[in-house]
Amino acid sequence: MPSEYRLILKHLDQPGYTPDLDCYLRHDGYHVLRQALALAPRPGPDGKPISPQEQLRHEVTLSGLRGRGGAGFSCGLKWSLVDRKSGKPIYLVCNADESEPGTFKDRQVIYKDPHQLLEGLILSSYANDVHLAYIYIRGEFVEGARILERALAEARAQGFLGRNILGSGYDLEVYVHRGAGAYICGEETGLLESLEGKRPYPRVKPPYFPAVLGLYLCPTIVNNVETLCAVKHVMALGGAEYAKLGTPNNTGTRLVSLSGHIQRPGYYEIEVGKVTLGELIFDPAFGNGLRPSRRLKAIIPGGVSAKIFKAGEKVKVKRPGPDGRELEQTLDVLELPYDFTSLTAAGSMSGSGAIIVLDDTTDMVSALANISEFFAHESCGQCTPCREGSLWLAKALRRLTQGAGRAQDAEYLARIADSIPGGRTICAFGEACSWPVQSTVAKFKDEFVARGKDHEARRTAAAQAGETAK
Amino acid sequence: MSAAAVVTSPAPPSSDTVNVTVDGRTVAVPRLLPDWRGKLVPTTMIQACEQAGVEVPHYCYHAKLPVAGNCRMCLVEYGLPALGPEGQPLRKPDGSLAVKKSPRPAIACATPISPGMEIYTATPEVQQMRASVLEFLLINHPLDCPICDQAGECKLQEYSVEYGHAASRFVETKVHKPKQVDLGPRIMLDDERCILCTRCIRFTRDLAGDDALGIVNRGSYNTLAAYPGRAFDNPYTLNTVDLCPVGALTAKDFRFQMRVWFLKETKSLCTSCGTGCNVLIGSRENRILRYTPRANDAVNVCWLCDHGRLNYRWIGRPDRLRQLAGSRLPAPTWDAALTEVAQRLRHAVPGSVAVVASARLANEELYLIRRLAQHTGAATDIVPRSGPGDAWLIHADKNPNSLGAQRLGISADPAGSRLSQFAAAIGQGTLRTLLVFGEDVTPRGLGPELLDRLECLVVSDILPNRTTERAHVLLPGCAHAEKCGSFTNVHGRVQRFFKAVEPPGGARPEVEFLRELLQRVSGEPQPDTAEGLFHRMAAEVPAFAGLTWAGLGDTGAARPPEAERVRPRADATAG
Structure with missing residues (x-):
């Protein structure tokens, strides 16, 4: 029986659990931080001492933790790329700009258990010799920003933040910075620009890799809210122990946002890869299936920028067989383990962990038009293909939903979408705005063609009626 | 106004090169090249392509601006030396390095090159990317x-x-x-x-x-x-x-x-x-x-x-001086005018003639004035002209050729300091002939009443003013755009300019009539080309020694000022 595995969400919906520091402390809060700050240097194999910070970073590497923001990049590797010899300060920025449509996991932690995030943030800062950290929070999370400010004040008052944290000699200050309502601020270099007070134009990489030239051109780590929370649990369990959760290369637990045409939408925490997409949708522990007499039509498995799956779609995935050797298997999309590797192998991604379920009442043309409208509105407009392509796609889809479609519009949309992704743009928004179009038009092409033909037929009929009337 | 200083790109060390292949042709390019500020930074693909003679189309990239990377017009494909499992370079059967093509394109303007890189600017994929960027832009x-x-x-x-x-x-x-x-x-x-x-x-x-x-x-x-x-x-x-x-x-x-x-x-x-x-x-x-x-x-x-x-x-301007004029002009021809002036100069008592020349005149013209003054024993000076400057292009010295005038010995030290002596000498009646080339001297202590006391006032200029009004012989001259010559800038760079338009009416380039005047006064033939004149000047004036007309090229040649005294005090105000 698949079931939730609540690590990050362990307390936060328990009756009586409140976001204040007292409650957090009653639940063993900041215990991991105390332990970490008490760590002593340990002699390494070569006799040279290993600093507590290095030991903590090593645990994160051992844990196999992958970033929970969307790209699934190894957290340990990200930390290892930080330029620690530049002589410049190292910054840590918590990306709390959760705005991928369908995603509503980080906000649960921020609103209901802010100190868990702060503990993870302080631990990560300590492990990376960071003395100044920022929480960049989505502008719409007004209450969330207040809650975090309150939590920071509490933590400061109790000596978990500020100068000489818990008598360890370690100093850290954390600031909350509210965004102004732009999706692109979730892109890490756009976020850094915004944090510097500029338009959130994502930076060109190379040379602006945050680990080397990040905030104020200093080495910077940008980690998602959930990732920082997971760091706390990595430190609590130890990296090796944490890595036993989930599946190899997809370790730990993950928050999943389940929405759309299902009976139990909501947020769930699972061991990565231990639950299939089908179980997440149909199992009573999770989505509990579709509404009565509805049939599954499509699944967006990782936020709206992920490529869509069609119900019944078969995908080829390489997975380790019983003997450990890699086997190529053909699976129904519902049989896909919900993890980073499998979904990428199946041609989509688990992205931000947001699953949107669409049943047979969905008009795919309208659904895609809605998604494209979002991306056209959120493109920052810095680079040409995304700036012009995102609005072009939205306009064409608007036309297709407003009776002015053409039979060739499916092909037209696909060709426009093909000209945006694949490294042609500065950031991954190019992929984000074109993947849904490429995949939806390809997999539901008949609907798009039929819509265009229908519109053409109506126009022809209207024109003939007009001729006859003359 | 904070401004970037004018930078001269230092030449990178030639041995420090990287071999890259652009569209099948291997070229050695410097490992470092100057960026927009002139700072040496790793060479980018677009610079390497340029060195290989391959143009990569671009909109946002500009060699003298920070890189933005937004237009995506310069997307190219590329490959890097393929590495084996131990990081060792892989070789093709023929022994050459195997190259692994990147699955993603890169913007040539922002991507640094690396040894063995292959850049492909003409593949169907690159052509398709360019076409689609253009489609999006249009x-x-x-x-x-x-x-x-x-x-x-x-x-x-x-x-x-x-x-x-x-x-x-x-x-x-x-x-x-x-x-x-x-x-x-x-x-x-x-x-x-x-x-x-x-x-x-x-x-x-x-x-x-x-x-x-x-x-x-x-x-x-x-x-x-x-x-x-x-x-x-x-x-x-x-x-x-x-x-x-x-x-x-x-x-x-x-x-x-x-x-x-x-x-x-x-x-x-x-x-x-x-x-x-x-x-x-x-x-x-x-x-x-x-x-x-x-x-x-x-x-x-x-x-x-x-x-x-x-x-x-x-x-x-419509009121440009276009005709010879003046009460001493025997006939309205250049020949008559120059004969009259030459005669006056030849017979002048030493010390009775002075010349005010403009530092807006070319080096060659000032050189002719220098010779003329030598022949007549005339004292010379210029009219200094200063104004607000900044730390970038706008210099406080508003004359284009002050340093030329100084190096040719035309200007006093400090420039303009002799003008008051001229005024005094006119007042005493010792200075009787004044030649003014391209300046209105009336606001400079040589007012109309003083000028009226001169026996002979010869003036050449471009536009009418209170000095030209009083000229006994008025010679209509030319703007720099109507003639050819050279200026020496404040940093000692000698640069050429060429004729764009014809002068109006009977106006003639100063260099022409000064040459004729000098010939008449000295009896010696003078070179009749800009080049010949420049070379004579270079042979005679140490500050121009070694320079040749052709050698100035499009961007001039530097002769840094030995003494930096030519600059008027930089009373620069923030712009």
Whole structure:
């Protein structure tokens, strides 16, 4: 029986659990931080001492933790790329700009258990010799920003933040910075620009890799809210122990946002890869299936920028067989383990962990038009293909939903979408705005063609009626 | 105004090179090349391609601006040496290094090269990417080139022809944006034509030090704008018009005046201050229509100040002096005029003649004046001219050739200090003949009543003034745009300028009539070409020794000032 595995969400919906520091402390809060700050240097194999910070970073590497923001990049590797010899300060920025449509996991932690995030943030800062950290929070999370400010004040008052944290000699200050309502601020270099007070134009990489030239051109780590929370649990369990959760290369637990045409939408925490997409949708522990007499039509498995799956779609995935050797298997999309590797192998991604379920009442043309409208509105407009392509796609889809479609519009949309992704743009928004179009038009092409033909037929009929009337 | 200093690119060490292959041709390129500030940084693909003679089309990239990487026109494919499991380079059966092509393209403007890199600029994929970028740029761009002032020097037009598709697939409505936006006193903006390359923004922010321009709105509705409620009005705004690859930013002074393909372009110099910015004069049917900067890394890089750029209208003023005149003019011919003046100079008592020459005259002209003064024992000086300067292109010395005048011994030390002696000598009656070339001396202590006491006042000038009014012999002269010669800028760089337009009426270049006058006074033949004259000057005047006319080339030759005393005190005020 698949079931939730609540690590990050362990307390936060328990009756009586409140976001204040007292409650957090009653639940063993900041215990991991105390332990970490008490760590002593340990002699390494070569006799040279290993600093507590290095030991903590090593645990994160051992844990196999992958970033929970969307790209699934190894957290340990990200930390290892930080330029620690530049002589410049190292910054840590918590990306709390959760705005991928369908995603509503980080906000649960921020609103209901802010100190868990702060503990993870302080631990990560300590492990990376960071003395100044920022929480960049989505502008719409007004209450969330207040809650975090309150939590920071509490933590400061109790000596978990500020100068000489818990008598360890370690100093850290954390600031909350509210965004102004732009999706692109979730892109890490756009976020850094915004944090510097500029338009959130994502930076060109190379040379602006945050680990080397990040905030104020200093080495910077940008980690998602959930990732920082997971760091706390990595430190609590130890990296090796944490890595036993989930599946190899997809370790730990993950928050999943389940929405759309299902009976139990909501947020769930699972061991990565231990639950299939089908179980997440149909199992009573999770989505509990579709509404009565509805049939599954499509699944967006990782936020709206992920490529869509069609119900019944078969995908080829390489997975380790019983003997450990890699086997190529053909699976129904519902049989896909919900993890980073499998979904990428199946041609989509688990992205931000947001699953949107669409049943047979969905008009795919309208659904895609809605998604494209979002991306056209959120493109920052810095680079040409995304700036012009995102609005072009939205306009064409608007036309297709407003009776002015053409039979060739499916092909037209696909060709426009093909000209945006694949490294042609500065950031991954190019992929984000074109993947849904490429995949939806390809997999539901008949609907798009039929819509265009229908519109053409109506126009022809209207024109003939007009001729006859003359 | 904070401003970038004029930088001279240091030559990179030649041994420090990297081998890359561009479209199958291997070239050794420097590992480091100067960036927009002149700082040596790792060479980029676009620079390597340029060194290999392969042009990579681009809009936002500009060698003298910080890289933005936004237009995506310079996307290329590339490969790197393939590495084996132990990181060792893999070799093909023939022993050459195996190269693994990157699955993703890269922007050539921002991607550094590495040893063994192969750059592919002509693959079908690259061609497709260019075509699609052009398609994207054009879908919301007005397709009205015939009424666009940029036509003829528009990168969108040029690349569309070279790399684009003829037909458009776009059937949606275009985005409409503000047109005829009055951005500032000198610039008009058409936002619909803007391709959002941000060259103007980067120039204004990073070079002119004025954070005046930015982009508002989002996505395809992005719109270039000046800071709300503020005019775009720094001393360097018109450079954005040159930088604009399309017809979005146009100069109020030039827009709709002339189709650019009708313009004749002449290499010249700006004469508004001692910096000596290199310009191209755009003229048509004997009328000057614009100055544009001409690249010279040692002087103005590729920039001009607005004042200098717009300071050309006087050349075509209707009240230009075009006829010989004066009460001592025996007949209205140059021959008669020069004979009269020569006769007077030959018979003058030593010490009774003085010359005021303009530091706006060319080196060659000042050289002739120097010889003339030597023959007649005349004292000489110039009229110094100073004004506000800045730390960039605008120099406090408002004469284009002060250093030339100093090196040729024309100007006193300090410049202009002899003018009061001239005034006193006129008052005492010892100075009886005054030659004034290109200056109004009346505000400089040589007022009309003093000039009226002279036996003979010979004046040449371009425009009428209170000195020309009193001339006994008035010789109509030429603007620099009407003749050929050289100036020495404040840093000692000797640079050439050439004739763009004909002088009006009977006006003649000073260099011509000074040569004739000197021949008549000295009885010695003088070279009758700019080149010959320059070489004679170089042979005679140590400050020009070793220079040749041809050797000056397009960007001049440096002769740094030995003594920096020529500069008027830099009473620079912040612009």
